[in-house]
Amino acid sequence: MNQHFFITIEGSEGVGKTTAVKFIETFFIERAYPYLLTREPGGTPIAEKIRDMLLHTENEILAAETELLLLFASRVQHVEMLIKPALKQKRFVVCDRFIDATYAYQGGGRGLSIPSIQALETLTLEGFLPGLTLLLDAPLDICFERMQQRGKKLDRFETQSKDFFERVRQVYLERAQAAPDRFKIIDTSGDIPSVNAQILSILNVYCENN
Amino acid sequence: MNQHFFITIEGSEGVGKTTAVKFIETFFIERAYPYLLTREPGGTPIAEKIRDMLLHTENEILAAETELLLLFASRVQHVEMLIKPALKQKRFVVCDRFIDATYAYQGGGRGLSIPSIQALETLTLEGFLPGLTLLLDAPLDICFERMQQRGKKLDRFETQSKDFFERVRQVYLERAQAAPDRFKIIDTSGDIPSVNAQILSILNVYCENN
Numbered sequence: 001m002n003q004h005f006f007i008t009i010e011g012s013e014g015v016g017k018t019t020a021v022k023f024i025e026t027f028f029i030e031r032a033y034p035y036l037l038t039r040e041p042g043g044t045p046i047a048e049k050i051r052d053m054l055l056h057t058e059n060e061i062l063a064a065e066t067e068l069l070l071l072f073a074s075r076v077q078h079v080e081m082l083i084k085p086a087l088k089q090k091r092f093v094v095c096d097r098f099i100d101a102t103y104a105y106q107g108g109g110r111g112l113s114i115p116s117i118q119a120l121e122t123l124t125l126e127g128f129l130p131g132l133t134l135l136l137d138a139p140l141d142i143c144f145e146r147m148q149q150r151g152k153k154l155d156r157f158e159t160q161s162k163d164f165f166e167r168v169r170q171v172y173l174e175r176a177q178a179a180p181d182r183f184k185i186i187d188t189s190g191d192i193p194s195v196n197a198q199i200l201s202i203l204n205v206y207c208e209n210n
Numbered sequence: 211m212n213q214h215f216f217i218t219i220e221g222s223e224g225v226g227k228t229t230a231v232k233f234i235e236t237f238f239i240e241r242a243y244p245y246l247l248t249r250e251p252g253g254t255p256i257a258e259k260i261r262d263m264l265l266h267t268e269n270e271i272l273a274a275e276t277e278l279l280l281l282f283a284s285r286v287q288h289v290e291m292l293i294k295p296a297l298k299q300k301r302f303v304v305c306d307r308f309i310d311a312t313y314a315y316q317g318g319g320r321g322l323s324i325p326s327i328q329a330l331e332t333l334t335l336e337g338f339l340p341g342l343t344l345l346l347d348a349p350l351d352i353c354f355e356r357m358q359q360r361g362k363k364l365d366r367f368e369t370q371s372k373d374f375f376e377r378v379r380q381v382y383l384e385r386a387q388a389a390p391d392r393f394k395i396i397d398t399s400g401d402i403p404s405v406n407a408q409i410l411s412i413l414n415v416y417c418e419n420n
Contacts, residue, residue, distance in 0.1 A: 044270060045268070045269075045270050046263060046267060046270050046272060046276070049263055050263070050280075053256065053259055053260070057256060058255070059255075060254060060255050060256050060291065061291065062256060062287070063286055063287050063290040063291060065286045065290070065333075065334055066256070066283050066284075066286045066287040066290070069279050069280075069282050069283035069286060069334070070260075070279075070280075070283045072279050073276050073279035073280045073283055074276075076273055076275045076276045076279060077272070077273050077276040080273040080275070080276070081270065081271065081273060116333055119329060119333060120333070123275075123326055123329060123330070124275060124279070
């Protein structure tokens with residue numbers, strides 16, 4: 001199993017992640033690289049059920065610690081049942097959000113204890129990390145404008161305050177600075193072709209060096 | 211909040227837990243003690259959804275670590291949203307299975323790492339434990355005979371081997387020996403009146419000393 005083949009896409013709401021993921025998929029299709037596109041939370045039927053519980057809690061308050069444990073439960077299931085088997089088959093695995101999102105959203109956004117997240121990471125992933133993480137980043141005002149333009153009903157995470165998303169962004173950027181070999185930051189404040197050009201240049205180099 | 215009011219009932223399949231729980235409920239009703247009867251995994255709508263995922267995984271293999279995290283997720287939700295609020299209102303909380311079941315089933319039965327369970331216990335419960343744990347215990351042959359007499363379809367846990375349940379029982383008994391102040395062992399190998407008499411004598415003493 002080669003973690004080099006495991007690529008994650010991270011970034012806050014409205015940063016252009018959906019568009020970027022589609023572009024990345026096209027990259028793999030055009031080159032006929034075997035790949036698996038997946039997302040967190042989710043990726044397997046059980047993990048998707050957990051995702052649904054996280055996004056739609058109806059009338060019950062979801063305790064912050066419950067949320068954290070559910071995220072790691074879905075992640076373990078996803079890693080063991082989908083991601084690792086695909087990597088063993090020498091496929092690229094492109095995952096829309098992974099462990100960094102937990103630090104950014106639950107640690108930064110909700111203010112949950114970072115040592116608790118680290119303890120759960122150690123317990124569940126045992127050092128398993130992506131070889132490449134593309135962090136999409138843009139100023140918050142641009143992200144909010146894009147979220148409003150979508151016009152769809154917002155979920156539990158998307159209805160958070162600007163402060164929440166500012167903290168999410170900060171943690172993402174801090175993690176990228178702390179692990180520059182794994183992270184590449186994509187500036188998504190410009191138009192789609194400029195974003196795609198950045199992604200293409202990174203993937204071209206990365207995928208040829210495996 | 212007084213942990214003295216928090217009472218858990220533990221024991222393997224077929225040990226007579228359902229009958230004992232009904233008898234305990236009657237004890238609280240007859241004395242007009244304010245009480246809450248609940249169970250694990252479950253107890254709140256979110257926690258019950260998690261219970262359902264644990265018991266019915268359909269065609270997907272549930273990774274052992276996923277199971278463990280889901281159990282703790284449902285437990286945190288249950289403790290924070292139901293058990294602690296009830297204890298604050300000075301109600302007795304009677305819970306059908308709690309933390310000891312995780313050590314017995316996941317640790318003993320499935321052979322998951324005990325340090326992992328301890329780490330999750332520390333992270334989520336922070337020392338919160340019942341004041342009294344009634345451990346129902348009987349030789350495995352008696353339990354299996356009772357399970358077969360039930361005649362209903364067995365769930366994921368009930369279809370385990372005899373070895374599995376032997377390990378479950380051993381861990382329960384070891385935990386009881388290690389914490390004799392909290393645990394009372396009820397011998398359920400006899401008939402229902404003899405079991406009820408043991409429970410009654412323990413509860414009479416325990417509930418008058420609060």
